[in-house]
Amino acid sequence: MTATQETGYDEFLDALEAGEGYYAECSNGHGTLPPRRVCPHCGDRELETVPLAPTGEIVTYTTVSVPTPAFDDDAPYVTAIASFGPVRLTGIVRNAGEDDLEIGREVTVTIEPTETTDERTIAFEP
């Protein structure tokens, strides 16, 4: 993997790691993730930084058996989308297999290194 910095995204992961996640909310109530200058849903430029809810709910998930090379040693693993109110996150589920999961299951969000590259990823824990 590359050592390239991604301003906005890296700070977002730092915040998730510190348990201080956030998202941007526009004046029409749409949630979005950084870096953003404008709401992708309605074009509103009035974006306010709002704390991310401490827990989210799984809305869908899959067990990946055929990974990209960056996740070779991690597979099989579960990737899920979880809803945190107006914003959703995609992350890897830790400490649970597909059989332990269901749609609606509550999860917390954290940051974990991958087994393959040691890169940080968004992770969920039931």
Place this chain on the structure above:
Amino acid sequence: MSKAFIGGTGMTSFGSFPDRTGRDMFAEAGLAALDDAGLAPEDVDEVFYGNFVGTLAENQGHQGPLAAEALGTTAPSRRVESACASSGLAIRDAVRAVRTGESDVVVAGGMERMSNMGTAGATDGLARAADDLFEVRSGVTFPAAYALLARAYFAEYGGDRTDLAHIAVKNHENALVNDHAHLQQEITVDDALEAPEIASPFGLYDACPISDGAAAVVLVSPAYAAEHSFDAGVAITGSGHGGDTMGVQDRRSLAKTPATRDAAEEAYDDAGIDPTDVGLAEVHDCFTIAEVLALEGLGLYSHGEAIGAARRGETRRDGALPVNLSGGLKAKGHPVGATGAAQVAAIRALLEGTHPRADAVGDDVTVGLAHNAGGTVASATVHVLEVAT
């Protein structure tokens, strides 16, 4: 609106050809299309060339001029990239060019070479159609992205892996007589259900293969067609293009594809038809669930209804609305940048009666659809093809 006449079509066989260069594959398809149209390279005013991962797969940027010269011309050209919808978009741009009269004869098509990257390399390449920061870095592969949609669809509308297996079985069966198809292999529902898992709920047969190949279409303007008494049996009469957020997580619904809906509404309106006029369709079935999402987005089925269409027989070749008679991406194969053009070529051949599955098209059918989707349907094109005379 005016018609963009289809002068000719051409395609390579789709399959695994790791040693074939992209330029050679596109030359085969494009020259076949020109020959079919009875036109020469010097007649070509513009080339619209769809390609997705050529920069990675062939270490080659600026592929437009390379594609044009492969056809024996230095006419103005461009590479159009919109992931799996690259040549659907190339065709849309070409339709605009001939309808406005800016060009008289254009070649639109595309090529993809992926098998030379190996399964891991191609998986990595295909993942580039998803959001790198918020999806790929969270472990999303391309099959995984559609698997996330499939599970959300099941939760919202019902359906199961057996419904999906019937789609795979149908499209494999359709490809059995298509000698250009990547997979000419009959499978059963049990084969599909028992195949190794790639991204739950998908097994291997829920996914299209990693294919190489090229396809091309020659389009002719109405003025040129009239002036040269050009005899084209089929024309593109409607074109639509829809968009959505890049990442699945940002979609309002995970069980609907509004980009397809918007593209379809624009194309129907453009052609002056409605969904009940459509007699056959080639839709973007990169994964089995994608055919379901497409049929519902196109307005050919209500939401929640298309999941059982293949199982009930309605979209099989003897059904009321045959879908993916070519074998679809699922079995004909999916050389990403060539797919949209290959769909248009298939519909044209089916309407003209020259396709090996043309016997499944009723005599009263005059309207066909080609639906091409990019990424997890963050972009989609729809083209309406009609018998011209």
